[in-house]
Amino acid sequence: MLDVQLLGRPSVCLDGVPVDGPRGHKTWGLLAYLVGVGVPVPRDRLVALLFPDAEDGLAALRWNLAQLRRAVRSPQAFRYVVTQKNTLIVNAAHIVELTELAD
Numbered sequence: 001m002l003d004v005q006l007l008g009r010p011s012v013c014l015d016g017v018p019v020d021g022p023r024g025h026k027t028w029g030l031l032a033y034l035v036g037v038g039v040p041v042p043r044d045r046l047v048a049l050l051f052p053d054a055e056d057g058l059a060a061l062r063w064n065l066a067q068l069r070r071a072v073r074s075p076q077a078f079r080y081v082v083t084q085k086n087t088l089i090v091n092a093a094h095i096v097e098l099t100e101l102a103d
Contacts, residue, residue, distance in 0.1 A: 006032050012071065022071040026050055027064045043086050 003013040010028055012021045022028055029050055034041065047057035054060040 004031060004035050006035075020071055022064075022068050024064070024067065026060075027067045027071070030061075030064050031068055 003016070005011045005013075010021055010032075012019050012031075022031060030046065033046070033049065043058065043061060047054070047061055050064070051057040051060040
């Protein structure tokens with residue numbers, strides 16, 4: 001299970017084991033947005049939100065997505081970030097803070 005904590009100091013755990021989180025604010029922003037929204041997000045919307053001034057926004061998105069996948073350091077991690085045509089979604093993520101805040 002992928003556990004992403006975004007309140008306080010952000011952190012990522014994979015199956016209960018802490019892993020280095022992604023480097024860079026944009027990559028954390030990408031992860032936070034995908035986890036928080038919980039539904040497939042069109043790539044062009046992510047580009048508009050995170051990379052509005054980039055010369056090639058889709059390339060910037062691909063690079064940050066690769067950084068996000070690399071941060072988890074597991075071939076199994078690819079199941080968490082699923083590409084559906086031109087949309088992205090984090091699949092099977094558990095966000096501790098959102099659960100606690102809802103109670």
